[in-house]
Amino acid sequence: RAKMGRRGRAVYFDAGMGKAVTARMELEQELRLAVRDRHFRFAFQPKVELRSGRVIGFEALVRWVNGGGPIMAPSGFIDLAMELGIGDEITHFALQDTVAALERIDRRFGADTTISINVSARQANDPGFMRGFVAAIAATGRAQRLMLELTEDAFITAGQFQAQVLPLLREAGVRVSIDDFGTGYSSLGTLADITVDEVKVDRSFIRRIQDRPRSQGVLKAIGALGRALGTVVVAEGVETEEEARYLLQATDIDVAQGYLFGRPAFVEQLVRMPGRAFPRLR
């Protein structure tokens, strides 16, 4: 499988269409086998309240693994998996892994944390899939602990999402987050139409904020918007203390996620994280 991954990647560098098509077919085949054999695990990345340094939740991020370790980053296969329809199984794996991890997460970080699962735009707009998935969530008895991250594109057909899918989520008590906010379509319209529990500002706005006054303006505005709407705003991709300090001091953004606080880690590695004790920023 690892060898395959290397071949899959090589195609971008050296080849014409024939090779690319072959590589895609190979990747597709490998992916189907990986789903069949469940060669996926989920890494959990903390979300931290800036003011207190407290871990308030985690995001479950898929990892394609074999015995030896990760094979390929999600960006290399998740879109194809969704296209092939086998992404639905991966999303169910995410739920199962998350629920299985909850006991250890609770012991270490408290039972008030929320765990987020990513759902593709296609899935979010597939009422058939969502009905099954929400039923599976409800069956775990843990719906209140879960949040679904949807990209803005999931809301393009907002009418349908709003009419058919959102009520299911509300009824089950599952929370909803808009992922990568600011990079897709219809951001403000979405916020006006749909009550979401959380907005995650895309990490492109956090990159080099110190020397980008326009990004600073955008972050301040989204923070204020979140405050006005009563929606938690999360800054993604916070890598430096300067970035975190800026968010805390200059914006209304309360929560951050990023390598500064912790990389995505398997549940057995989470116990080595500092828990509630991230350094307080000033």
Ligand code: C2E
């Ligand atoms: P995302 O949902 O926006 O997840 C955040 C991504 O940013 C993760 O990459 C995470 O490792 C990375 N990240 C977090 N903090 C930092 C930071 O400080 N700096 C930098 N440079 N990167 C950071 P990952 O795990 O490779 O996932 C990439 C994307 O793949 C995700 O973006 C999400 O769209 C998708 N994805 C991952 N797991 C799943 C899944 O189970 N289902 C679906 N539908 N999509 C998934």
Ligand code: MG
């Ligand atoms: Mg996400």
Ligand code: MG
């Ligand atoms: Mg994101």
Ligand code: MG
């Ligand atoms: Mg992002």
